[in-house]
Amino acid sequence: MTSLLNPPATSATASRSTRILGLLLIVGFALLLYLAFVATPPEQTQGDSYRILYLHVPSVTVAYLGCLLTTVGSLMVLWKGSDWWDVTALAAARVAAAFTAVVLVSGSIWGRATWGVYWVWDARLTSTAMLMVLLLGYLALRRLPADPPAQSRRAAVLGLLIIPNVILVHYSVTWWRSVHQGSTITRPDAQIDNLMLFTLFYGFLVFGVFFVWLMIHGFRIAWLERQVEAVGLEHAIAERRAEAGVVAPGAVG
Amino acid sequence: MFRDAAIIAGKDLRLEARSRVVISQVAPFALLVLVLFAFALDPDSGALSRAASGLFWVAVLFSGVLAIQRSVAVEGADGNRDALRLTGLDPGGIFVGKAVAVALELLVLEVVLGAGVAILYNATEDGVNSPSSVGLLICAALLATAGIAAASSIYGAIAAGLRVRETLLPLLLLPVLAPVLIGATRAFEAALDGKAGEGWPWVAWLALFAIIYAAVGLATFGSLLEES
Amino acid sequence: MGYAITCWVLSAVILAVFIGWTLLRGRRLSAQVPADQRRWM
Numbered sequence: 001m002t003s004l005l006n007p008p009a010t011s012a013t014a015s016r017s018t019r020i021l022g023l024l025l026i027v028g029f030a031l032l033l034y035l036a037f038v039a040t041p042p043e044q045t046q047g048d049s050y051r052i053l054y055l056h057v058p059s060v061t062v063a064y065l066g067c068l069l070t071t072v073g074s075l076m077v078l079w080k081g082s083d084w085w086d087v088t089a090l091a092a093a094r095v096a097a098a099f100t101a102v103v104l105v106s107g108s109i110w111g112r113a114t115w116g117v118y119w120v121w122d123a124r125l126t127s128t129a130m131l132m133v134l135l136l137g138y139l140a141l142r143r144l145p146a147d148p149p150a151q152s153r154r155a156a157v158l159g160l161l162i163i164p165n166v167i168l169v170h171y172s173v174t175w176w177r178s179v180h181q182g183s184t185i186t187r188p189d190a191q192i193d194n195l196m197l198f199t200l201f202y203g204f205l206v207f208g209v210f211f212v213w214l215m216i217h218g219f220r221i222a223w224l225e226r227q228v229e230a231v232g233l234e235h236a237i238a239e240r241r242a243e244a245g246v247v248a249p250g251a252v253g
Numbered sequence: 254m255f256r257d258a259a260i261i262a263g264k265d266l267r268l269e270a271r272s273r274v275v276i277s278q279v280a281p282f283a284l285l286v287l288v289l290f291a292f293a294l295d296p297d298s299g300a301l302s303r304a305a306s307g308l309f310w311v312a313v314l315f316s317g318v319l320a321i322q323r324s325v326a327v328e329g330a331d332g333n334r335d336a337l338r339l340t341g342l343d344p345g346g347i348f349v350g351k352a353v354a355v356a357l358e359l360l361v362l363e364v365v366l367g368a369g370v371a372i373l374y375n376a377t378e379d380g381v382n383s384p385s386s387v388g389l390l391i392c393a394a395l396l397a398t399a400g401i402a403a404a405s406s407i408y409g410a411i412a413a414g415l416r417v418r419e420t421l422l423p424l425l426l427l428p429v430l431a432p433v434l435i436g437a438t439r440a441f442e443a444a445l446d447g448k449a450g451e452g453w454p455w456v457a458w459l460a461l462f463a464i465i466y467a468a469v470g471l472a473t474f475g476s477l478l479e480e481s
Numbered sequence: 482m483g484y485a486i487t488c489w490v491l492s493a494v495i496l497a498v499f500i501g502w503t504l505l506r507g508r509r510l511s512a513q514v515p516a517d518q519r520r521w522m
Contacts, residue, residue, distance in 0.1 A: 012504070012507050013504075013511060036489075050485075052485050052488045056488075101495050105488070105495065109491070214500075220507060224513075224514055225510060228514060231514070
């Protein structure tokens with residue numbers, strides 16, 4: 001565990017633990033692809049296009065995990081003022097955004113394959129699209145340089161409200177669309193056999209490790225961004241003091 | 254807290270009375286949005302009058318964004334925000350005050366827009382034949398406005414003080430207002446179709462939204478106002 | 482099979498871009514921050 005905490009020797013965010021995880025992931029994904037495309041048989045109603053499921057469902061889980069971390073992190077920032085959680089929230093939001101994009105793209109293609117349309121305005125799709133927009137808004141706010149404590153508090157309020165807003169939109173659309181059609185269009189129930197089920201759960205495992213790997217790198221990146229900004233701020237303050245003719249506190253006069 | 258809210262609301266409304274920004278700029282913008290919709294949708298096809306409720310509320314949302322931008326901007330001028338904090342006013346009171354001011358401005362805009370939609374879109378008001386329908390329209394409008402004002406004030410404070418506020422605030426705020434758009438439009442449609450009964454559940458939904466965001470505002474405004 | 486393959490490929494592209502951005506940004510930032518200030522937590 002300590003190897004996770006030690007800064008890497010090289011000029012990069014990689015370290016021994018991430019290299020080990022990375023190698024495991026490459027092997028893991030190779031096996032997943034084999035299972036998803038070769039080992040498992042085609043499904044009864046959907047044929048081969050059901051294989052999107054092995055990508056789509058774990059992606060949804062990772063996206064939700066990211067959102068959860070962002071929410072918890074935002075809460076901790078407001079409650080304890082924790083820098084660690086502030087950085088984690090940002091890293092998690094980035095991962096969540098990437099995987100929400102994957103969910104939307106894969107879901108859209110799967111929709112084309114099974115229903116013939118790329119998009120329907122049902123509760124699940126609409127709230128996923130809203131989640132994407134809300135995450136992009138959060139990331140847009142976090143890109144802005146500003147006084148760290150105040151900015152991280154505002155970003156935390158924003159982050160905390162992401163999931164509640166998605167829930168509000170979800171229910172709005174559910175009640176709205178239920179007048180016109182079934183509330184959520186369900187896919188034809190896939191006939192799942194044992195190997196398919198195993199592949200799905202194995203997919204969760206691989207994507208879970210993938211999430212951890214991305215979070216380790218992401219945390220380090222966000223932390224370094226903080227350092228860079230703090231250093232930049234110190235320089236700016238020193239310059240300002242120099243202009244005013246005041247000797248900086250730590251300097252030898 | 255309510256006394257502080259009255260002070261803030263009074264200040265914002267007096268400022269508006271003197272500068273008349275909402276009346277002279279936002280209201281014409283709102284009407285302009287209605288006109289643009291008419292250009293986009295063929296008035297003869299009946300699409301305009303069928304979509305009247307939705308277009309009304311979309312115009313309200315866009316105007317609302319302008320109104321909240323204005324509300325935030327008046328605080329940013331000349332170190333107002335520092336002065337605001339130094340006054341020692343209760344943050345919850347400041348939140349309620351700013352939200353009430355925005356809400357009142359929005360209500361004025363809604364009256365203007367309502368007249369505009371009725372006249373320009375030939376929206377059939379036959380359905381508004383019973384007190385229940387009229388009551389539905391009024392309740393829905395009041396609660397939707399309260400929700401919009403509360404949420405706008407919170408997100409306005411989140412984006413306050415940022416140089417990119419003009420572009421960031423709409424991006425942050427409009428997705429949040431989507432449930433209000435859905436609920437208010439459904440309520441108005443029910444009222445205009447004469448099926449008031451279908452609209453009242455949406456009024457309850459709008460009330461829930463307003464309550465949630467009022468609570469969030471009261472809980473978080475203190476944190477949002479802090480500068481360091 | 483076409484839909485499934487297209488889907489996986491597109492998603493892989495999205496994730497590859499994200500991975501690439503992550504690693505490159507990590508490298509760039511590490512270079513900017515002196516080694517002694519790189520301790521986290």
